[in-house]
Amino acid sequence: MENEQKTISILGSTGSIGTQAIKVCEALGFRVRALAARSNVSLLEQQARRLRPALLSVSNEEAWRDLRVRLADTNVEILLGTEGMCEIAAGGENDLVLNSVVGMVGLRPTLAALEAGKDVALANKETLVAAGGLVTETARRHGARLIPVDSEHSAIFQCLCGNDSKDVRRLLLTASGGPFFGRRSEELEHVMVEDALRHPNWQMGAKITVDCATMMNKGLEFIEAMWLFGVAPEQIEILVHRESVVHSMVEYRDGAVMAQLGVPDMAIPIQYALTFPRRLSCEVGTLDLFEVGKLTFQRPDYETFRCLGAALEAAKRGGLSPCVVNAANEAAVALFLERKIGFMEIARAVCGALEEVPAGDYESLDEVLEAARRAQDYVNQKISQ
Numbered sequence: 001m002e003n004e005q006k007t008i009s010i011l012g013s014t015g016s017i018g019t020q021a022i023k024v025c026e027a028l029g030f031r032v033r034a035l036a037a038r039s040n041v042s043l044l045e046q047q048a049r050r051l052r053p054a055l056l057s058v059s060n061e062e063a064w065r066d067l068r069v070r071l072a073d074t075n076v077e078i079l080l081g082t083e084g085m086c087e088i089a090a091g092g093e094n095d096l097v098l099n100s101v102v103g104m105v106g107l108r109p110t111l112a113a114l115e116a117g118k119d120v121a122l123a124n125k126e127t128l129v130a131a132g133g134l135v136t137e138t139a140r141r142h143g144a145r146l147i148p149v150d151s152e153h154s155a156i157f158q159c160l161c162g163n164d165s166k167d168v169r170r171l172l173l174t175a176s177g178g179p180f181f182g183r184r185s186e187e188l189e190h191v192m193v194e195d196a197l198r199h200p201n202w203q204m205g206a207k208i209t210v211d212c213a214t215m216m217n218k219g220l221e222f223i224e225a226m227w228l229f230g231v232a233p234e235q236i237e238i239l240v241h242r243e244s245v246v247h248s249m250v251e252y253r254d255g256a257v258m259a260q261l262g263v264p265d266m267a268i269p270i271q272y273a274l275t276f277p278r279r280l281s282c283e284v285g286t287l288d289l290f291e292v293g294k295l296t297f298q299r300p301d302y303e304t305f306r307c308l309g310a311a312l313e314a315a316k317r318g319g320l321s322p323c324v325v326n327a328a329n330e331a332a333v334a335l336f337l338e339r340k341i342g343f344m345e346i347a348r349a350v351c352g353a354l355e356e357v358p359a360g361d362y363e364s365l366d367e368v369l370e371a372a373r374r375a376q377d378y379v380n381q382k383i384s385q
Protein backbone atom coordinates (compact mmCIF):
# COMPACT_ATOMS: atom_id res chain seq x y z
CA MET A 1 0.00 0.00 0.00
CA GLU A 2 1.56 3.39 -1.04
CA ASN A 3 -0.07 5.44 1.69
CA GLU A 4 -0.70 3.57 4.91
CA GLN A 5 -2.41 6.12 7.20
CA LYS A 6 -0.65 6.90 10.48
CA THR A 7 -1.68 9.01 13.45
CA ILE A 8 1.07 11.35 14.64
CA SER A 9 1.45 13.79 17.54
CA ILE A 10 3.95 16.62 17.07
CA LEU A 11 5.70 18.25 20.03
CA GLY A 12 7.30 21.52 18.94
CA SER A 13 4.88 21.98 16.03
CA THR A 14 5.58 25.71 15.64
CA GLY A 15 9.34 25.32 15.18
CA SER A 16 11.57 24.66 12.19
CA ILE A 17 11.26 20.86 12.37
CA GLY A 18 7.62 20.97 13.53
CA THR A 19 6.39 23.12 10.64
CA GLN A 20 8.27 20.98 8.10
CA ALA A 21 6.84 17.83 9.70
CA ILE A 22 3.31 19.20 9.31
CA LYS A 23 3.94 19.69 5.58
CA VAL A 24 5.21 16.11 5.35
CA CYS A 25 2.14 14.78 7.21
CA GLU A 26 -0.19 16.76 4.95
CA ALA A 27 1.57 15.48 1.82
CA LEU A 28 1.31 11.89 3.08
CA GLY A 29 -2.28 12.25 4.30
CA PHE A 30 -1.31 11.32 7.88
CA ARG A 31 -3.67 12.29 10.70
CA VAL A 32 -2.26 14.77 13.22
CA ARG A 33 -3.78 13.95 16.59
CA ALA A 34 -2.09 16.54 18.81
CA LEU A 35 0.26 19.52 18.69
CA ALA A 36 2.38 21.17 21.39
CA ALA A 37 4.50 24.31 21.58
CA ARG A 38 5.72 26.85 24.11
CA SER A 39 3.79 30.08 23.47
CA ASN A 40 3.31 30.78 19.75
CA VAL A 41 -0.47 30.80 20.02
CA SER A 42 -1.19 32.50 16.68
CA LEU A 43 0.61 29.78 14.71
CA LEU A 44 -0.87 27.04 16.91
CA GLU A 45 -4.35 28.44 16.24
CA GLN A 46 -3.74 28.36 12.47
CA GLN A 47 -2.36 24.82 12.68
CA ALA A 48 -5.32 23.69 14.81
CA ARG A 49 -7.88 25.14 12.38
CA ARG A 50 -6.21 23.47 9.41
CA LEU A 51 -5.40 20.06 10.93
CA ARG A 52 -8.25 19.67 13.45
CA PRO A 53 -6.22 17.86 16.16
CA ALA A 54 -8.00 16.57 19.27
CA LEU A 55 -5.41 18.04 21.66
CA LEU A 56 -3.10 21.02 21.96
CA SER A 57 -0.61 21.92 24.67
CA VAL A 58 1.31 25.10 25.51
CA SER A 59 3.89 25.63 28.19
CA ASN A 60 2.73 28.77 29.96
CA GLU A 61 -0.55 29.78 31.54
CA GLU A 62 -0.99 33.05 29.67
CA ALA A 63 -0.67 31.25 26.33
CA TRP A 64 -3.06 28.55 27.58
CA ARG A 65 -5.74 31.16 28.47
CA ASP A 66 -5.25 32.99 25.17
CA LEU A 67 -5.55 29.81 23.13
CA ARG A 68 -8.74 28.77 24.92
CA VAL A 69 -10.33 32.08 23.89
CA ARG A 70 -9.02 31.83 20.32
CA LEU A 71 -10.37 28.29 19.88
CA ALA A 72 -13.57 28.65 21.91
CA ASP A 73 -15.64 27.80 18.81
CA THR A 74 -13.92 24.40 18.41
CA ASN A 75 -13.90 21.28 20.57
CA VAL A 76 -10.11 20.93 20.71
CA GLU A 77 -8.90 20.23 24.26
CA ILE A 78 -6.08 22.51 25.43
CA LEU A 79 -3.52 21.21 27.91
CA LEU A 80 -0.79 22.97 29.86
CA GLY A 81 2.93 22.58 30.53
CA THR A 82 5.24 19.59 30.50
CA GLU A 83 2.36 17.54 31.95
CA GLY A 84 0.31 18.46 28.88
CA MET A 85 3.09 17.32 26.54
CA CYS A 86 3.45 14.05 28.51
CA GLU A 87 -0.29 13.40 28.24
CA ILE A 88 -0.13 13.96 24.48
CA ALA A 89 2.99 11.78 24.14
CA ALA A 90 1.52 8.83 26.01
CA GLY A 91 -1.88 9.03 24.27
CA GLY A 92 -3.45 5.77 23.18
CA GLU A 93 -4.13 6.79 19.60
CA ASN A 94 -0.57 7.73 18.61
CA ASP A 95 1.18 5.51 16.08
CA LEU A 96 4.21 7.74 16.51
CA VAL A 97 5.23 10.80 18.53
CA LEU A 98 7.52 13.30 16.82
CA ASN A 99 9.51 15.12 19.50
CA SER A 100 10.82 18.32 17.95
CA VAL A 101 10.83 20.68 20.91
CA VAL A 102 14.14 22.35 21.61
CA GLY A 103 16.07 21.65 24.81
CA MET A 104 15.96 19.32 27.76
CA VAL A 105 12.28 20.11 28.30
CA GLY A 106 11.76 17.35 25.72
CA LEU A 107 13.09 14.66 28.07
CA ARG A 108 9.95 13.94 30.13
CA PRO A 109 7.59 13.72 27.12
CA THR A 110 10.05 11.33 25.42
CA LEU A 111 10.03 9.10 28.50
CA ALA A 112 6.22 9.34 28.74
CA ALA A 113 5.81 8.16 25.14
CA LEU A 114 8.29 5.30 25.55
CA GLU A 115 6.73 4.19 28.85
CA ALA A 116 3.40 3.96 27.01
CA GLY A 117 5.12 1.76 24.41
CA LYS A 118 4.94 4.45 21.70
CA ASP A 119 7.63 4.81 19.05
CA VAL A 120 9.31 8.21 19.09
CA ALA A 121 10.70 10.02 16.05
CA LEU A 122 13.37 12.03 17.82
CA ALA A 123 14.68 15.41 16.66
CA ASN A 124 15.13 16.61 20.26
CA LYS A 125 18.77 15.52 20.65
CA GLU A 126 19.04 17.09 24.13
CA THR A 127 16.85 14.20 25.41
CA LEU A 128 19.56 11.64 24.61
CA VAL A 129 22.45 13.83 25.65
CA ALA A 130 20.98 14.53 29.07
CA ALA A 131 19.77 11.02 29.90
CA GLY A 132 20.68 8.60 27.11
CA GLY A 133 21.01 5.61 29.47
CA LEU A 134 17.61 6.20 31.06
CA VAL A 135 15.91 6.84 27.70
CA THR A 136 17.33 3.82 25.86
CA GLU A 137 16.67 1.55 28.84
CA THR A 138 13.05 2.81 29.00
CA ALA A 139 12.62 2.15 25.27
CA ARG A 140 14.05 -1.36 25.64
CA ARG A 141 11.87 -2.19 28.64
CA HIS A 142 8.67 -1.10 26.90
CA GLY A 143 9.47 -2.44 23.44
CA ALA A 144 9.32 1.03 21.87
CA ARG A 145 11.62 2.38 19.16
CA LEU A 146 13.62 5.60 18.88
CA ILE A 147 13.75 6.66 15.24
CA PRO A 148 16.31 9.36 14.47
CA VAL A 149 15.28 12.60 12.75
CA ASP A 150 18.58 14.48 13.09
CA SER A 151 20.07 14.42 9.58
CA GLU A 152 23.37 12.73 10.54
CA HIS A 153 21.69 10.07 12.65
CA SER A 154 19.07 9.45 10.01
CA ALA A 155 21.98 8.99 7.57
CA ILE A 156 23.70 6.48 9.89
CA PHE A 157 20.39 4.70 10.51
CA GLN A 158 19.90 4.40 6.73
CA CYS A 159 23.51 3.23 6.18
CA LEU A 160 23.10 0.57 8.88
CA CYS A 161 20.25 -1.01 6.86
CA GLY A 162 19.27 -3.00 9.96
CA ASN A 163 22.84 -4.36 10.48
CA ASP A 164 23.98 -4.95 14.02
CA SER A 165 26.35 -2.46 15.68
CA LYS A 166 28.82 -5.34 16.28
CA ASP A 167 29.58 -5.18 12.55
CA VAL A 168 30.45 -1.48 12.80
CA ARG A 169 34.07 -0.38 13.05
CA ARG A 170 33.39 3.39 13.11
CA LEU A 171 30.67 5.97 12.58
CA LEU A 172 31.88 8.91 10.49
CA LEU A 173 29.89 11.91 11.66
CA THR A 174 30.00 14.87 9.28
CA ALA A 175 29.96 18.52 10.42
CA SER A 176 29.52 21.64 8.30
CA GLY A 177 31.92 23.52 10.58
CA GLY A 178 29.36 26.34 10.92
CA PRO A 179 29.71 30.00 9.96
CA PHE A 180 33.05 30.49 11.76
CA PHE A 181 35.04 27.53 10.48
CA GLY A 182 38.61 28.58 9.63
CA ARG A 183 38.54 31.48 12.12
CA ARG A 184 40.71 31.63 15.31
CA SER A 185 39.23 32.21 18.78
CA GLU A 186 40.66 35.78 19.01
CA GLU A 187 38.60 36.64 15.91
CA LEU A 188 35.40 35.35 17.51
CA GLU A 189 35.35 37.39 20.75
CA HIS A 190 33.18 40.14 19.23
CA VAL A 191 30.98 38.29 16.75
CA MET A 192 27.30 39.20 16.98
CA VAL A 193 24.18 37.09 17.36
CA GLU A 194 23.38 37.79 13.68
CA ASP A 195 26.79 36.39 12.61
CA ALA A 196 26.26 33.21 14.63
CA LEU A 197 22.79 32.76 13.14
CA ARG A 198 24.16 32.65 9.57
CA HIS A 199 24.52 28.89 9.04
CA PRO A 200 26.17 28.11 5.69
CA ASN A 201 23.80 25.31 4.63
CA TRP A 202 20.73 24.88 6.86
CA GLN A 203 17.77 27.05 7.97
CA MET A 204 17.01 26.03 11.57
CA GLY A 205 15.83 27.36 14.94
CA ALA A 206 18.05 29.84 16.79
CA LYS A 207 19.39 27.52 19.53
CA ILE A 208 20.66 24.78 17.21
CA THR A 209 22.07 27.37 14.81
CA VAL A 210 24.18 28.88 17.60
CA ASP A 211 25.19 25.33 18.59
CA CYS A 212 26.48 24.85 15.04
CA ALA A 213 28.48 28.09 15.29
CA THR A 214 30.23 26.88 18.50
CA MET A 215 30.30 23.30 17.10
CA MET A 216 28.57 22.19 20.33
CA ASN A 217 25.95 20.74 17.98
CA LYS A 218 28.47 18.16 16.79
CA GLY A 219 29.40 17.37 20.39
CA LEU A 220 25.72 16.81 21.21
CA GLU A 221 25.38 14.67 18.07
CA PHE A 222 28.42 12.61 19.07
CA ILE A 223 26.68 11.67 22.35
CA GLU A 224 23.34 11.20 20.55
CA ALA A 225 25.04 8.72 18.19
CA MET A 226 26.59 6.74 21.06
CA TRP A 227 23.14 6.11 22.56
CA LEU A 228 21.20 5.60 19.35
CA PHE A 229 23.65 3.12 17.86
CA GLY A 230 25.29 1.58 20.93
CA VAL A 231 28.88 2.52 20.05
CA ALA A 232 31.80 3.64 22.23
CA PRO A 233 33.29 7.17 21.95
CA GLU A 234 36.43 5.72 20.29
CA GLN A 235 34.24 4.45 17.46
CA ILE A 236 33.06 7.89 16.33
CA GLU A 237 35.12 10.16 14.08
CA ILE A 238 34.04 13.74 13.33
CA LEU A 239 34.87 15.07 9.87
CA VAL A 240 34.30 18.66 8.80
CA HIS A 241 32.54 18.48 5.46
CA ARG A 242 31.70 22.03 4.35
CA GLU A 243 29.29 20.97 1.60
CA SER A 244 26.72 19.19 3.89
CA VAL A 245 25.99 16.70 1.10
CA VAL A 246 27.31 13.54 2.79
CA HIS A 247 25.10 13.46 5.87
CA SER A 248 27.25 10.81 7.64
CA MET A 249 28.78 7.38 7.05
CA VAL A 250 29.19 3.93 8.55
CA GLU A 251 32.51 2.08 8.26
CA TYR A 252 31.97 -1.67 8.70
CA ARG A 253 34.51 -4.07 10.17
CA ASP A 254 35.32 -5.44 6.70
CA GLY A 255 36.41 -1.91 5.66
CA ALA A 256 33.34 -1.10 3.53
CA VAL A 257 32.06 2.45 4.04
CA MET A 258 28.41 3.29 3.40
CA ALA A 259 27.39 6.96 3.03
CA GLN A 260 24.03 8.68 2.71
CA LEU A 261 23.98 11.74 0.46
CA GLY A 262 21.26 14.21 -0.40
CA VAL A 263 20.37 17.87 -0.71
CA PRO A 264 20.42 19.55 2.71
CA ASP A 265 16.66 19.47 3.28
CA MET A 266 15.18 18.13 6.53
CA ALA A 267 12.05 16.97 4.69
CA ILE A 268 13.99 13.80 3.76
CA PRO A 269 14.98 12.62 7.29
CA ILE A 270 11.66 13.82 8.76
CA GLN A 271 9.66 11.86 6.19
CA TYR A 272 11.85 8.76 6.54
CA ALA A 273 11.34 8.78 10.32
CA LEU A 274 7.57 9.00 9.83
CA THR A 275 7.30 6.34 7.12
CA PHE A 276 10.11 3.97 8.18
CA PRO A 277 10.72 1.31 6.94
CA ARG A 278 9.01 2.48 3.74
CA ARG A 279 10.36 5.07 1.31
CA LEU A 280 7.75 7.28 -0.32
CA SER A 281 8.19 10.07 -2.84
CA CYS A 282 9.14 13.43 -1.33
CA GLU A 283 9.00 16.92 -2.86
CA VAL A 284 12.66 17.92 -2.53
CA GLY A 285 15.24 19.02 -5.08
CA THR A 286 17.47 16.46 -6.79
CA LEU A 287 21.10 16.24 -5.71
CA ASP A 288 23.23 17.46 -8.64
CA LEU A 289 26.73 16.09 -8.01
CA PHE A 290 28.11 17.85 -11.11
CA GLU A 291 27.00 21.11 -9.52
CA VAL A 292 28.56 20.11 -6.15
CA GLY A 293 31.80 19.25 -8.01
CA LYS A 294 33.87 17.94 -5.11
CA LEU A 295 33.35 16.63 -1.59
CA THR A 296 35.93 17.72 0.99
CA PHE A 297 36.77 16.45 4.49
CA GLN A 298 38.92 18.15 7.16
CA ARG A 299 39.78 17.66 10.83
CA PRO A 300 37.88 19.80 13.39
CA ASP A 301 39.73 22.66 15.13
CA TYR A 302 39.34 21.69 18.79
CA GLU A 303 41.40 24.68 19.98
CA THR A 304 38.99 27.27 18.64
CA PHE A 305 35.77 25.29 19.10
CA ARG A 306 36.25 24.30 22.75
CA CYS A 307 32.61 23.24 23.25
CA LEU A 308 33.28 20.31 20.95
CA GLY A 309 36.16 19.01 23.08
CA ALA A 310 34.12 19.54 26.28
CA ALA A 311 31.23 17.48 24.91
CA LEU A 312 33.57 14.67 23.83
CA GLU A 313 35.23 14.67 27.25
CA ALA A 314 31.78 14.53 28.90
CA ALA A 315 30.91 11.60 26.63
CA LYS A 316 34.01 9.73 27.83
CA ARG A 317 33.33 10.52 31.51
CA GLY A 318 29.71 9.41 31.19
CA GLY A 319 27.22 9.54 34.08
CA LEU A 320 25.78 13.01 34.53
CA SER A 321 28.63 14.80 32.70
CA PRO A 322 26.78 14.99 29.34
CA CYS A 323 23.71 16.32 31.16
CA VAL A 324 25.82 19.01 32.83
CA VAL A 325 27.49 20.25 29.62
CA ASN A 326 24.15 20.21 27.82
CA ALA A 327 22.36 22.20 30.53
CA ALA A 328 25.24 24.68 30.81
CA ASN A 329 25.13 25.12 27.05
CA GLU A 330 21.35 25.68 27.03
CA ALA A 331 21.70 28.37 29.70
CA ALA A 332 24.66 30.05 27.99
CA VAL A 333 23.11 30.02 24.51
CA ALA A 334 19.93 31.60 25.92
CA LEU A 335 22.05 34.37 27.48
CA PHE A 336 23.97 34.86 24.22
CA LEU A 337 20.71 35.14 22.26
CA GLU A 338 19.53 37.74 24.79
CA ARG A 339 22.84 39.58 24.13
CA LYS A 340 23.83 39.30 27.79
CA ILE A 341 27.11 37.46 27.10
CA GLY A 342 29.56 37.28 24.22
CA PHE A 343 29.98 34.33 21.85
CA MET A 344 33.15 32.95 23.44
CA GLU A 345 31.49 33.02 26.89
CA ILE A 346 29.41 30.05 25.77
CA ALA A 347 32.50 27.82 25.61
CA ARG A 348 33.80 29.24 28.90
CA ALA A 349 30.48 28.37 30.57
CA VAL A 350 30.39 24.84 29.13
CA CYS A 351 34.04 24.03 29.93
CA GLY A 352 33.72 25.57 33.40
CA ALA A 353 30.58 23.56 34.19
CA LEU A 354 32.26 20.33 33.07
CA GLU A 355 35.07 20.87 35.56
CA GLU A 356 33.15 22.47 38.43
CA VAL A 357 29.64 21.01 38.58
CA PRO A 358 29.53 17.61 40.33
CA ALA A 359 28.49 14.87 37.90
CA GLY A 360 28.65 11.29 39.15
CA ASP A 361 26.59 8.33 38.04
CA TYR A 362 22.80 8.45 38.15
CA GLU A 363 19.85 6.12 38.39
CA SER A 364 16.77 8.33 38.37
CA LEU A 365 15.21 11.13 36.34
CA ASP A 366 15.26 13.32 39.47
CA GLU A 367 19.06 13.07 39.61
CA VAL A 368 19.26 14.13 35.95
CA LEU A 369 16.97 17.13 36.51
CA GLU A 370 18.92 18.11 39.63
CA ALA A 371 22.28 17.98 37.79
CA ALA A 372 20.81 20.13 35.00
CA ARG A 373 19.55 22.66 37.54
CA ARG A 374 23.00 22.82 39.17
CA ALA A 375 24.65 23.43 35.79
CA GLN A 376 22.16 26.18 34.90
CA ASP A 377 22.70 27.84 38.31
CA TYR A 378 26.45 27.60 37.79
CA VAL A 379 26.20 29.45 34.47
CA ASN A 380 23.82 32.11 35.76
CA GLN A 381 26.00 32.74 38.84
CA LYS A 382 29.19 32.84 36.76
CA ILE A 383 27.62 35.45 34.48
CA SER A 384 26.36 37.65 37.31
CA GLN A 385 29.85 37.77 38.92
Ligand SMILES: NC(=O)C1=CN([C@@H]2O[C@H](COP(=O)(O)OP(=O)(O)OC[C@H]3O[C@@H](n4cnc5c(N)ncnc54)[C@H](OP(=O)(O)O)[C@@H]3O)[C@@H](O)[C@H]2O)C=CC1
Pocket (backbone or CB within 6 Å): 011, 012, 013, 014, 015, 016, 017, 018, 036, 037, 038, 039, 040, 041, 058, 059, 100, 101, 102, 103, 105, 123, 124, 125, 126, 149, 150, 151, 202, 203, 204, 205, 206, 207, 208, 266
Ligand atom coordinates in the same frame (compact mmCIF):
# COMPACT_ATOMS: atom_id res chain seq x y z
N1 LIG B 1 15.85 22.68 12.71
C1 LIG B 1 16.53 21.65 12.23
O1 LIG B 1 16.72 21.54 11.00
C2 LIG B 1 17.05 20.58 13.13
C3 LIG B 1 16.71 20.55 14.48
N2 LIG B 1 17.12 19.52 15.27
C4 LIG B 1 16.73 19.48 16.68
O2 LIG B 1 15.32 19.54 16.75
C5 LIG B 1 14.90 20.28 17.90
C6 LIG B 1 14.02 21.45 17.42
O3 LIG B 1 14.81 22.32 16.64
P1 LIG B 1 14.15 23.52 15.82
O4 LIG B 1 12.89 23.04 15.18
O5 LIG B 1 15.22 24.06 14.98
O6 LIG B 1 13.81 24.55 16.98
P2 LIG B 1 12.84 25.82 16.94
O7 LIG B 1 13.38 26.80 17.90
O8 LIG B 1 12.60 26.25 15.54
O9 LIG B 1 11.46 25.24 17.50
C7 LIG B 1 11.36 24.80 18.82
C8 LIG B 1 9.96 24.29 19.11
O10 LIG B 1 9.92 23.87 20.48
C9 LIG B 1 8.89 24.59 21.15
N3 LIG B 1 9.29 24.80 22.53
C10 LIG B 1 10.35 25.49 23.00
N4 LIG B 1 10.38 25.46 24.34
C11 LIG B 1 9.30 24.76 24.73
C12 LIG B 1 8.75 24.42 25.98
N5 LIG B 1 9.30 24.82 27.13
N6 LIG B 1 7.61 23.68 26.01
C13 LIG B 1 7.02 23.28 24.85
N7 LIG B 1 7.50 23.58 23.64
C14 LIG B 1 8.62 24.30 23.58
C15 LIG B 1 8.74 25.89 20.39
O11 LIG B 1 7.48 26.51 20.65
P3 LIG B 1 7.28 28.12 20.41
O12 LIG B 1 7.37 28.33 18.92
O13 LIG B 1 5.92 28.39 20.95
O14 LIG B 1 8.39 28.80 21.14
C16 LIG B 1 8.88 25.35 18.96
O15 LIG B 1 7.69 24.74 18.57
C17 LIG B 1 16.18 20.71 18.61
O16 LIG B 1 16.49 19.79 19.61
C18 LIG B 1 17.23 20.68 17.50
O17 LIG B 1 18.52 20.45 18.01
C19 LIG B 1 17.88 18.49 14.79
C20 LIG B 1 18.26 18.49 13.48
C21 LIG B 1 17.90 19.52 12.55
Ligand SMILES: CC(=O)[C@@H](O)[C@H](O)COP(=O)(O)O
Pocket (backbone or CB within 6 Å): 150, 151, 152, 174, 175, 176, 177, 178, 202, 211, 212, 217, 218, 266
Ligand atom coordinates in the same frame (compact mmCIF):
# COMPACT_ATOMS: atom_id res chain seq x y z
C1 LIG C 1 20.23 19.59 9.80
C2 LIG C 1 20.91 19.00 10.95
O1 LIG C 1 20.83 17.83 11.22
C3 LIG C 1 21.73 19.88 11.78
O2 LIG C 1 22.08 19.27 13.01
C4 LIG C 1 22.92 20.18 10.94
O3 LIG C 1 23.58 18.99 10.71
C5 LIG C 1 23.78 21.13 11.59
O4 LIG C 1 24.95 21.27 10.92
P1 LIG C 1 26.40 21.27 11.56
O5 LIG C 1 26.33 21.02 13.04
O6 LIG C 1 27.09 20.19 10.85
O7 LIG C 1 26.84 22.67 11.26
Ligand SMILES: [Mn+2]
Pocket (backbone or CB within 6 Å): 150, 151, 152, 221
Ligand atom coordinates in the same frame (compact mmCIF):
# COMPACT_ATOMS: atom_id res chain seq x y z
MN1 LIG D 1 22.26 17.30 12.76
